[in-house]
Amino acid sequence: xxxxxxxxxxxxxxxxxxxxxxxxxxxxxxxxxxxxxxxxxxxxxxxxxxxxxxxxxxxxxxxxxxxxxxxxxxxxxxxxxxxxxxxxxxxxxxxxxxxxxxxxxxxxxxxxxxxxxxxxxxxxxxxxxxxxxxxxxxxxxxxxxxxxxxxxxxxxxxxxxxxxxxxxxxxxxxxxxxxxxxxxxxxxxxxxxxxxxxxxxxxxxxxxxxxxxxxxxxxxxxxxxxxxxxxxxxxxxxxxxxxxxxxxxxxxxxxxxxxxxxxxxxxxxxxxxxxxxxxxxxxxxxxxxxxxxxxxxxxxxxxxxxxxxxxxxxxxxxxxxxxxxxxxxxxxxxxxxxxxxxxxxxxxxxxxxxxxxxxxxxxxxxxxxxxxxxxxxxxxxxxxxxxxxxxxxxxxxxxxxxxxxxxxxxxxxxxxxxxxxxxxxxxxxxxxxxxxxxxxxxxxxxxxxxxxxxxxxxxxxxxxxxxxxxxxxxxxxxxxxxxxxxxxxxxxxxxxxxxxxxxxxxxxxxxxxxxxx
Amino acid sequence: xxxxxxxxxxxxxxxxxxxxxxxxxxxxxxxxxxxxxxxxxxxxxxxxxxxxxxxxxxxxxxxxxxxxxxxxxxxxxxxxxxxxxxxxxxxxxxxxxxxxxxxxxxxxxxxxxxxxxxxxxxxxxxxxxxxxxxxxxxxxxxxxxxxxxxxxxxxxxxxxxxxxxxxxxxxxxxxxxxxxxxxxxxxxxxxxxxxxxxxxxxxxxxxxxxxxxxxxxxxxxxxxxxxxxxxxxxxxxxxxxxxxxxxxxxxxxxxxxxxxxxxxxxxxxxxxxxxxxxxxxxxxxxxxxxxxxxxxxxxxxxxxxxxxxxxxxxxxxxxxxxxxxxxxxxxxxxxxxxxxxxxxxxxxxxxxxxxxxx
Numbered sequence: 049x050x051x052x053x054x055x056x057x058x059x060x061x062x063x064x065x066x067x068x069x070x071x072x073x074x075x076x077x078x079x080x081x082x083x084x085x086x087x088x089x090x091x092x093x094x095x096x097x098x099x100x101x102x103x104x105x106x107x108x109x110x111x112x113x114x115x116x117x118x119x120x121x122x123x124x125x126x127x128x129x130x131x132x133x134x135x136x137x138x139x140x141x142x143x144x145x146x147x148x149x150x151x152x153x154x155x156x157x158x159x160x161x162x163x164x165x166x167x168x169x170x171x172x173x174x175x176x177x178x179x180x181x182x183x184x185x186x187x188x189x190x191x192x193x194x195x196x197x198x199x200x201x202x203x204x205x206x207x208x209x210x211x212x213x214x215x216x217x218x219x220x221x222x223x224x225x226x227x228x229x230x231x232x233x234x235x236x237x238x239x240x241x242x243x244x245x246x247x248x249x250x251x252x253x254x255x256x257x258x259x260x261x262x263x264x265x266x267x268x269x270x271x272x273x274x275x276x277x278x279x280x281x282x283x284x285x286x287x288x289x290x291x292x293x294x295x296x297x298x299x300x301x302x303x304x305x306x307x308x309x310x311x312x313x314x315x316x317x318x319x320x321x322x323x324x325x326x327x328x329x330x331x332x333x334x335x336x337x338x339x340x341x342x343x344x345x346x347x348x349x350x351x352x353x354x355x356x357x358x359x360x361x362x363x364x365x366x367x368x369x370x371x372x373x374x375x376x377x378x379x380x381x382x383x384x385x386x387x388x389x390x391x392x393x394x395x396x397x398x399x400x401x402x403x404x405x406x407x408x409x410x411x412x413x414x415x416x417x418x419x420x421x422x423x424x425x426x427x428x429x430x431x432x433x434x435x436x437x438x439x440x441x442x443x444x445x446x447x448x449x450x451x452x453x454x455x456x457x458x459x460x461x462x463x464x465x466x467x468x469x470x471x472x473x474x475x476x477x478x479x480x481x482x483x484x485x486x487x488x489x490x491x492x493x494x495x496x497x498x499x500x501x502x503x504x505x506x507x508x509x510x511x512x513x514x515x516x517x518x519x520x521x522x523x524x525x526x527x528x529x530x531x532x533x534x535x536x537x538x539x540x541x542x543x544x545x546x547x548x549x550x551x552x553x554x555x556x557x558x559x560x561x562x563x564x565x
Numbered sequence: 566x567x568x569x570x571x572x573x574x575x576x577x578x579x580x581x582x583x584x585x586x587x588x589x590x591x592x593x594x595x596x597x598x599x600x601x602x603x604x605x606x607x608x609x610x611x612x613x614x615x616x617x618x619x620x621x622x623x624x625x626x627x628x629x630x631x632x633x634x635x636x637x638x639x640x641x642x643x644x645x646x647x648x649x650x651x652x653x654x655x656x657x658x659x660x661x662x663x664x665x666x667x668x669x670x671x672x673x674x675x676x677x678x679x680x681x682x683x684x685x686x687x688x689x690x691x692x693x694x695x696x697x698x699x700x701x702x703x704x705x706x707x708x709x710x711x712x713x714x715x716x717x718x719x720x721x722x723x724x725x726x727x728x729x730x731x732x733x734x735x736x737x738x739x740x741x742x743x744x745x746x747x748x749x750x751x752x753x754x755x756x757x758x759x760x761x762x763x764x765x766x767x768x769x770x771x772x773x774x775x776x777x778x779x780x781x782x783x784x785x786x787x788x789x790x791x792x793x794x795x796x797x798x799x800x801x802x803x804x805x806x807x808x809x810x811x812x813x814x815x816x817x818x819x820x821x822x823x824x825x826x827x828x829x830x831x832x833x834x835x836x837x838x839x840x841x842x843x844x845x846x847x848x849x850x851x852x853x854x855x856x857x858x859x860x861x862x863x864x865x866x867x868x869x870x871x872x873x874x875x876x877x878x879x880x881x882x883x884x885x886x887x888x889x890x891x892x893x894x895x896x897x898x899x900x901x902x903x904x905x906x907x908x909x910x911x912x913x914x915x916x917x918x919x920x921x922x923x
């Protein structure tokens with residue numbers, strides 16, 4: 049193979065909210081290859097590619113193109129260097145024609161006006177060159193998704209892109225469209241283009257990629273030749289364990305059923321069937337884990353059962369009471385606690401103080417003040433107790449949450465959600481972005497309320513967590529439950545990996561056991 | 566990030582903005598005046614040179630306190646509504662209609678008038694508030710357009726209901742003496758409305774920081790998704806905060822009318838709603854600081870007024886200063902570069918600590 053065409057070295061990116069999305073990442077691609085960039089959501093793949101495309105500026109690190117150091121300050125500069133990117137969410141003007149979208153901002157002109165005829169001609173020549181079948185006068189609003197993606201690719205090619213970055217291109221495509229895209233990508237490769245392909249679908253990557261770089265938690269886990277890798281080794285690098293540590297807990301003593309979901313389906317904002325006919329039941333004194341690669345319906349499912357989302361079909365019951373029509377406030381008062389996966393957007397009000405964050409769900413209660421008033425004394429006392437019990441490191445309860453570390457911020461969330469003895473605890477990625485000490489603490493607390501008789505539903509993409517903490521375990525794939533294991537300690541990591549990546553699926557009967565009927 | 570540093574940054578950006586605005590004023594004075602030193606002296610010391618002028622500052626401050634408080638409540642919920650401007654006008658109109666139609670005894674007349682003014686002001690905000698909360702219609706645009714409806718409604722009522730045909734200009738009948746607010750200091754127009762203003766400052770501060778409702782408003786402003794997730798009724802909060810803002814502004818309109826005027830004569834909004842936004846920005850949306858912001862604005866108002874009368878500098882200079890303050894403070898990004906570097910620094914520190922711990 050030839051020399052490295054492009055090298056990114058030591059890239060570090062910190063977002064204004066303090067999240068370190070890339071931590072000294074090295075990445076390189078060779079001319080004329082299809083290079084896969086793999087990793088879970090939040091692993092930092094998109095951030096890395098956005099830096100390459102000039103949309104973000106890294107805090108540290110250098111980029112070399114053909115051996116020369118370059119600085120990419122904006123997408124325009126990236127395009128000038130021959131780098132093109134197709135985003136996951138298309139950036140097209142729906143009311144304009146295909147041809148106009150391709151040449152937007154660089155339209156051929158005649159007497160100062162846009163020369164539509166030659167623009168259409170150019171677009172058709174371009175499409176022909178790459179064997180794309182498009183009708184370049186059609187309005188973008190009227191064409192299907194697969195076609196829109198082609199327009200995006202042509203847009204990049206028309207601007208002279210030699211390196212093409214595709215951000216999860218197959219996420220919106222049908223299997224047939226996907227195959228068509230792959231043929232086209234292989235054509236590009238023959239014509240000398242280099243492609244970076246972001247995805248977390250293993251099969252696809254195996255099919256067309258030459259090399260693969262795997263990312264995890266903002267760091268690169270290394271670059272490998274595709275032929276040396278099998279599905280197992282990739283999945284191990286992608287979701288595998290960091291530190292082996294055991295979570296101490298006694299055997300569960302499940303009691304009566306407390307939380308029940310029946311035939312829940314919902315359609316997300318992109319119009320996709322995100323959750324498809326899910327039924328489950330959680331008993332008192334048990335932790336039911338949901339494993340799975342992120343983006344397989346976990347978010348939408350949790351939003352539905354916690355009352356955040358109301359447009360679902362199906363029913364949710366708590367202790368036999370139907371929860372579908374209740375407001376979030378009523379749901380919470382009924383004893384449902386919810387640790388959200390998205391700490392910064394849902395979990396905390398970052399600019400508010402710690403005590404403000406601790407009382408948000410207790411407004412109707414006298415524990416923070418009588419009638420319409422807040423009692424400073426009561427709030428201070430309550431906050432002090434929670435800070436002490438949950439070991440939140442802070443200078444005082446009046447400190448803004450934004451000044452705490454990720455782990456302490458999460459402890460604030462956990463403290464609030466545990467403060468009223470929960471009947472049902474929904475913990476969604478409870479230890480994401482949290483240091484080891486805080487993680488252990490949160491795990492201990494979850495086991496504690498389980499032993500007190502709460503029903504715990506745990507969602508985690510971290511295998512270590514979900515396997516160690518859960519009593520029984522299920523796997524989400526494509527918005528469905530594909531596996532249920534009565535005893536999570538009897539499952540191996542490898543086996544779980546097959547279900548998580550959609551390679552295996554259990555039978556109806558096996559899955560239905562989760563209802564304990 | 567250190568809390569003291571954060572507060573320091575916020576205070577600094579307001580201070581720098583005010584300083585820059587005054588600097589520009591200085592440049593303007595030196596450019597257009599033949600006797601710049603005299604003009605500057607009039608501008609700076611003018612407002613405190615006589616008892617009357619000091620009175621003028623306080624009189625100008627009273628309506629600004631009300632609209633400033635109104636803007637604080639709405640800004641705290643991140644609702645950038647201009648309804649205060651319309652509510653101020655219609656609140657005053659409501660009071661005028663009441664005291665002209667009913668012959669009320671002293672004390673009762675101003676009290677009822679002010680309460681009614683507040684209620685009318687609140688009602689004005691129902692439509693923009695509902696449209697925002699229910700359909701996410703931009704409150705800025707809706708309230709601005711709605712204000713022009715309120716202006717013509719006011720003119721209609723003025724012409725058809727309370728107009729005094731014997732008056733030489735378009736105005737209502739003379740307001741009854743019973744309804745007028747007492748003048749407190751002789752040789753000035755400083756009226757009892759100052760107590761109402763300070764009372765409202767206390768009430769609003771308690772409301773925002775010591776009640777559950779005020780807490781909900783603040784949380785919705787800081788992070789609406791968090792508020793919703795925690796079970797706060799974000800619809801009611803968004804809907805109500807504009808109504809509360811309208812209520813406070815409406816009271817301000819009544820107080821201004823009963824304290825300063827003999828007849829209702831506004832045919833357009835007097836613009837205090839916009840001034841209130843400046844005051845709220847100066848006070849960093851904290852109701853307790855509103856009197857200071859209002860005092861500052863009133864002071865430079867009177868200062869430029871004195872300057873305009875004693876030198877050849879136009880009164881419009883004050884509008885320029887105000888505009889510059891607004892632009893500079895709202896463009897808070899001008900210190901964000903330094904802020905970002907500090908965030909990076911603390912993120913790295915944290916990472917280091919975590920590594921050491923493991």
